[in-house]
Amino acid sequence: MSQVSQQTAYDDNNIFAKMLNGDIPYHKVYEDDKTLAFMDIMPQAEGHVLVIPKQKAVDLADLEPEYAAAVLMTCKKIMQAQRQVFKREGIIQMQLNGSEAGQTVFHYHVHLIPSSIHELGKHAIKMANQDELAEQAQQLAAIINA
Ligand code: AMP
Numbered sequence: 107m108s109q110v111s112q113q114t115a116y117d118d119n120n121i122f123a124k125m126l127n128g129d130i131p132y133h134k135v136y137e138d139d140k141t142l143a144f145m146d147i148m149p150q151a152e153g154h155v156l157v158i159p160k161q162k163a164v165d166l167a168d169l170e171p172e173y174a175a176a177v178l179m180t181c182k183k184i185m186q187a188q189r190q191v192f193k194r195e196g197i198i199q200m201q202l203n204g205s206e207a208g209q210t211v212f213h214y215h216v217h218l219i220p221s222s223i224h225e226l227g228k229h230a231i232k233m234a235n236q237d238e239l240a241e242q243a244q245q246l247a248a249i250i251n252a
Contacts, residue, residue, distance in 0.1 A: 116162040122213035126160060133236075133243035136183060136250050140176035143184050145239040148230045151221035153192040153242055155184050163214040165203040177216060184218050187249040191242065194220040 117123070124130045126142060133145040135155055146154040157180050159173035169177075185197045200217040202209040210230055219226065 114164070116164050116168070117212060118162075120213050121211055122156075122158050122215065123162070126158070133239045135187075135243050135246045136180060138176070138180065140173055141180040143180055145234070145243050146217065147234060147239070148232055149219075149234050150217070150227040150229060151219050151225075153188050153194075153220040153246075155188065155218045155246070157181050157184060157216045157218065158213060161214075164212045165209065165214055166201065167203070169214050177214075181216055181218060183250050184246065187246045188218060188220050190249055191245045192220040196220065196222050198223060198226065 121130070125132050125144065132147075134142070135145065136143040140160050141157060142160065143155055143157045146156050157177055159169065159177050161168075161170055161173040163169045163173070181199060185199070188197050189195060198217070198219040198221055200219065201215070208229055221227075
């Protein structure tokens with residue numbers, strides 16, 4: 107029998123819920139009525155962005171179709187902007203379901219990482235420089251909103 111602990115109920119105090127409530131700061135890239143995108147604070151590569159739904163979903167199993175569609179459309183916008191800002195053609199779209207898979211924040215989110223799969227850095231290890239994240243968020247937002 108697996109010893110992996112499983113998160114089943116949505117925790118209203120998870121870090122992304124706090125962002126959605128405006129309780130903690132973050133580097134916003136894009137927002138609409140169903141999604142929010144921001145810089146990952148411990149990026150696996152330069153320009154690592156997270157896209158979340160404004161729905162209380164722990165993982166993919168909980169995600170409602172309208173939010174799934176909205177997240178994907180936001181991912182497209184972010185990816186196109188990442189290609190321009192970071193001059194990379196390769197953008198990895200990653201999404202972890204459950205602690206066994208490596209999920210650490212239990213509010214559904216998609217990682218968009220400008221990188222090659224062969225050079226991808228470690229997950230959630232090293233804190234980024236806040237000024238650099240702020241600048242990257244601004245560069246991406248400027249392209250998306252142009
Ligand atoms: P996962 O392990 O797939 O659940 O990914 C969670 C991601 O959230 C990791 O890549 C973390 O670096 C990122 N993260 C955690 N806290 C914050 C935060 N306060 N702001 C931005 N990203 C965060």
